[in-house]
Amino acid sequence: MSEGQDDGRMAAGKAGRTPSSEEIQRVFESLRNAVLDQRLPPGLQLKEQGLADAFGVNRAVVRQALARLEIYRLVTHAPNRGVFVASPSAAEGRDLFCARRYIEAAIVELAVERLDEAALARLRALVQRERAAYAGGDVRKALRMSIDFHLQLAESVGNTVLAAFLDEIITRTPLVVLAHRRESPPACMLSDHEDILDAIAARDVERARALMSEHVAHLEGRLALDRGESPEDDDIARLLALDGLGAEDGGRGPR
Amino acid sequence: MSEGQDDGRMAAGKAGRTPSSEEIQRVFESLRNAVLDQRLPPGLQLKEQGLADAFGVNRAVVRQALARLEIYRLVTHAPNRGVFVASPSAAEGRDLFCARRYIEAAIVELAVERLDEAALARLRALVQRERAAYAGGDVRKALRMSIDFHLQLAESVGNTVLAAFLDEIITRTPLVVLAHRRESPPACMLSDHEDILDAIAARDVERARALMSEHVAHLEGRLALDRGESPEDDDIARLLALDGLGAEDGGRGPR
DNA sequence: GATTACAAAATTGTCAACAATTGATCGGGC
DNA sequence: GCCCGATCAATTGTTGACAATTTTGTAATC
Numbered sequence: 359m360s361e362g363q364d365d366g367r368m369a370a371g372k373a374g375r376t377p378s379s380e381e382i383q384r385v386f387e388s389l390r391n392a393v394l395d396q397r398l399p400p401g402l403q404l405k406e407q408g409l410a411d412a413f414g415v416n417r418a419v420v421r422q423a424l425a426r427l428e429i430y431r432l433v434t435h436a437p438n439r440g441v442f443v444a445s446p447s448a449a450e451g452r453d454l455f456c457a458r459r460y461i462e463a464a465i466v467e468l469a470v471e472r473l474d475e476a477a478l479a480r481l482r483a484l485v486q487r488e489r490a491a492y493a494g495g496d497v498r499k500a501l502r503m504s505i506d507f508h509l510q511l512a513e514s515v516g517n518t519v520l521a522a523f524l525d526e527i528i529t530r531t532p533l534v535v536l537a538h539r540r541e542s543p544p545a546c547m548l549s550d551h552e553d554i555l556d557a558i559a560a561r562d563v564e565r566a567r568a569l570m571s572e573h574v575a576h577l578e579g580r581l582a583l584d585r586g587e588s589p590e591d592d593d594i595a596r597l598l599a600l601d602g603l604g605a606e607d608g609g610r611g612p613r
Numbered sequence: 614m615s616e617g618q619d620d621g622r623m624a625a626g627k628a629g630r631t632p633s634s635e636e637i638q639r640v641f642e643s644l645r646n647a648v649l650d651q652r653l654p655p656g657l658q659l660k661e662q663g664l665a666d667a668f669g670v671n672r673a674v675v676r677q678a679l680a681r682l683e684i685y686r687l688v689t690h691a692p693n694r695g696v697f698v699a700s701p702s703a704a705e706g707r708d709l710f711c712a713r714r715y716i717e718a719a720i721v722e723l724a725v726e727r728l729d730e731a732a733l734a735r736l737r738a739l740v741q742r743e744r745a746a747y748a749g750g751d752v753r754k755a756l757r758m759s760i761d762f763h764l765q766l767a768e769s770v771g772n773t774v775l776a777a778f779l780d781e782i783i784t785r786t787p788l789v790v791l792a793h794r795r796e797s798p799p800a801c802m803l804s805d806h807e808d809i810l811d812a813i814a815a816r817d818v819e820r821a822r823a824l825m826s827e828h829v830a831h832l833e834g835r836l837a838l839d840r841g842e843s844p845e846d847d848d849i850a851r852l853l854a855l856d857g858l859g860a861e862d863g864g865r866g867p868r
Numbered sequence: 869g870a871t872t873a874c875a876a877a878a879t880t881g882t883c884a885a886c887a888a889t890t891g892a893t894c895g896g897g898c
Numbered sequence: 899g900c901c902c903g904a905t906c907a908a909t910t911g912t913t914g915a916c917a918a919t920t921t922t923g924t925a926a927t928c
Binding site: 671672673674692693694695 | 911912913914918919920921
C-alpha cells in the first residue's frame with residue numbers, strides 16, 4: 359500500500375501496470391505532473407524534438423508518450439501540425455464535474471461500507487499533512503496533497519475501475535481550471551475533507567454523500583463554466599469572441 | 614446523429630477525435646471490435662509482425678494501436694515478451710460491474726432529466742432493431758445492438774465523460790465474460806431495455822434506476838465472479854484448472 | 869534418465885535517415 | 899498599395915535496419 363508513490367504522485371489509475379519501455383512512462387508521467395501542477399498553459403505546442411532533447415530520449419519515445427497524453431485528452435493532436443496542450447471547452451468542464459459528482463458519490467458510498475479504521479487513519483494523516491503544507495505556505499504542495507486525498511480515498515475503497523476514472527477526471531481538471539478560472543485559488547477546503555472523513559467514520563451515507571457533492575460543487579463554482587458565461591467551445595469561436603465582434607451577442611464577450 | 618456508425622459500431626468514447634494517421638485508428642478499431650465480438654480469446658499473443666502483415670501496415674502503426682489497447686486494458690504488455698489479450702481476474706470483473714452499476718444509474722438519472730421525445734424515439738427504434746435481430750436468429754448482431762443500446766443511451770444524455778467511461782467498461786466486459794462465464798448466452802433481455810425506456814419516458818427516476826441496476830446485476834449474475842468461485846487471478850492457475858487437476862477442488866473446474 | 873549449460877531462432881525495442889506536409893517569407897503582378 | 903503565388907524552413911510522419919532480450923530446442927554431463 360506504500361509502493362505507489364514513485365515520484366511524489368502515484369499514477370493511480372490505468373496505464374500503470376506494464377511500463378513498456380520505462381522511458382515512455384517517465385516522459386508521460388513528467389508531462390502529466392506538469393499538467394497537474396498547472397505548469398502547462400492550454401494551447402502550448404509540444405514539439406517532439408524539443409521534448410526528446412529535454413528528456414534525453416528518442417523522438418519515438420516522446421511520440422508514444424504524447425499519444426498516451428492524447429488518449430487522456432491532456433493534449434490534442436493536429437495531424438501534420440503537432441500536439442498542443444488541450445484547452446477544454448466549458449461544456450467539457452461541465453461534463454467533467456458532473457461525472458465527478460457521481461463518481462465521488464459512488465466512492466463515498468463504498469467507503470462507508472468498506473473502509474476500516476486503518477484506512478481511515480491513513481486518510482486522516484493525509485489531511486493533516488495537507489493542513490501542514492497550507493500552514494507552511496507551500497501552496498503547490500498543499501494542492502497536490504489535496505488532489506492526493508481524493509485519489510487515495512478512491513484507491514482505499516478498492517475498486518480499481520472507479521479509482522482510475524476519478525484519476526482521469528482529476529488529471530484533466532487543471533486544464534479546465536486554467537482555461538476557465540473565475541476566482542483565485544481553486545483549492546479544496548481542509549475542513550471539507552475532514553468533515554467527509556467524519557461522516558464516513560460515522561457510517562452516515564447520506565451525510566457523507568451530501569458533503570462530498572457539496573465539496574465538488576464548491577470547486578466547480580469557482581470556475582466560469584455556465585453556458586455562455588465563458589468563451590464557448592470551439593477554439594475559433596473563442597478567438598472571434600476575443601475581438602468583441604460577437605455578432606448578435608451585444609458585447610457580452612469576456613475581456 | 615447518424616454520422617457515428619463508421620463500421621458498424623461507433624467508437625463512442627475517447628480517442629475518437631484526432632485519428633493521427635488514420636491507420637492506427639483502423640487497426641485499433643478492428644482489434645477492439647474483435648474483442649467486443651468475443652473473437653479474441655484471453656491469453657492469445659498478438660504478434661506485431663503478424664498484425665502488420667494482416668492489416669498491411671507498418672509495425673510502428675501496430676505498435677501504437679497495441680499501446681492504445683493496453684491503456685484500455687484490453688491487452689497486457691509484457692516487456693520484451695509481447696502483448697497478450699487480457700484475461701481479467703474475477704476481482705477486476707467485480708470492479709467493472711460495480712462501477713457500471715453506478716455509472717449506468719447516473720446516466721439513467723440524467724436521462725430522466727434531459728432526454729426529449731426525439732431521443733427516446735431513437736432509442737426505441739434501436740430496441741426494435743435489436744428485437745428484430747433476435748427474431749431473425751442473428752445472435753451476434755443482436756448482441757451488438759444490445760451493447761449499442763447502452764452506449765447510445767449514454768451518448769444521448771450528452772455527457773461525454775460518462776459516455777466514455779461506460780464505453781470503456783462495456784468494451785472490457787467481453788473479456789470478463791470469456792474468462793468467467795457460467796451460463797449460456799450473456800446477452801441483455803429485450804424487455805429490460807424497453808422497461809427502462811418506459812420508466813425514463815414516465816420521468817420516474819427511482820424506477821428507472823432500479824430497473825437499470827437490476828438489469829446490470831442480472832448480467833453479472835450469469836458470470837462466476839464470486840470470491841473463490843472462479844480460478845483466481847493468475848493466468849497459470851487458469852491453465853492448471855483447465856486440465857481438471859484442481860487439487861482439492863473436487864472437479865468443479867470448467868470443461 | 870533427468871538436469872543444467874549452451875546455442876539458435878524469433879520477437880520486441882531502439883534508432884537514425886528519408887519523405888511529406890504545413891506555415892511563413894519573399895517576390896511579382898494587378 | 900494590396901493581393902496572389904512560389905520558394906524555403908521547420909516539423910511531423912514513415913520506413914527500414916540494427917541491437918537487446920527472451921524463449922525454445924539441443925546436447926553434454928552428472
